[in-house]
Amino acid sequence: MLVELICFLVVVLVLKYFFYDDDVMDIGTSDFNALFTVAERLEKLYGGKAHVGLQIPDQDSGSRQSIDLVLVTKREAVIVCVKNVSGFVSVDKDGRWVCTGGHKTERLPDPVTEAKRLVPILESYLEQRGITLPEGYLSCKVICPNPNFRTIVSDSFPSEVITYDQWIQLKPESNMLSGWIKGAFHGGKKEMQESICEKLNLVLSTAPMWDSVTSSMDIEEWHQARECWLIKPNIPDKSAV
Helix, strand or coil: CHHHHHHHHHHHHHHHHHHCCHHHCCCCCHHHHHHHHHHHHHHHHHCCEEEEEEEEEECCCCEEEEEEEEEECCCCEEEEEECCCCEEEEECCCCCEEEEECCEEEEECCHHHHHHHHHHHHHHHHHHCCCCCCCCCEEEEEECCCCCEEECCHHHCCCCEECHHHHCCCCCHHHCCCHHHHHHHCCCCCCCCHHHHHHHHHHHHCCCECCCCHHHCCHHHHHHHHHCCCCCCCCCCHHHC
């Protein structure tokens, strides 16, 4: 086991110095762009509605919990955490992500645990507004859309994680998705009743959002504005809001 660990570290260091520079850990202002890009693509792939930048009140903590986006389709609702991390990423024994790039290593709290924690919080919020979802309809995923996201041991990531290599393979439903892609968001569930879907979209569309002008935009409007340079590339990081 010790020999394998040493070999792993050697491989990481060699690849790091030959293929990555100091700015490989690109986790900054591009997070906002990545979030809307993921939301737009999910809507195109699954035909649902993506609600971006939610601030859901949590009764237990008395504070609001940030949710990157919630995808609502006729089959289910999915909390999606977007992790725009890059570099060589592995999972340690505690589930934390170890991101190595350039000349530094960063450890991130387990994103899957973070995403799962948001499920009961959102369920409670919806119940307070008269929506009780069928058991299992609300799930969570972690998407890594950064092209510089690299895994050395991909099997170490939980099934809730969609790595960049998997992300780029996602195809529209009309193209007969492969088994693992179907499982990524559908899990063999029956279609949600249209009335529940409509109520869910209504509640989420009126839920608290990030205190930002762009967060209140429709995804299509945001992209139109970006194309017209109404929104500049240097959009502030959401964490600074």
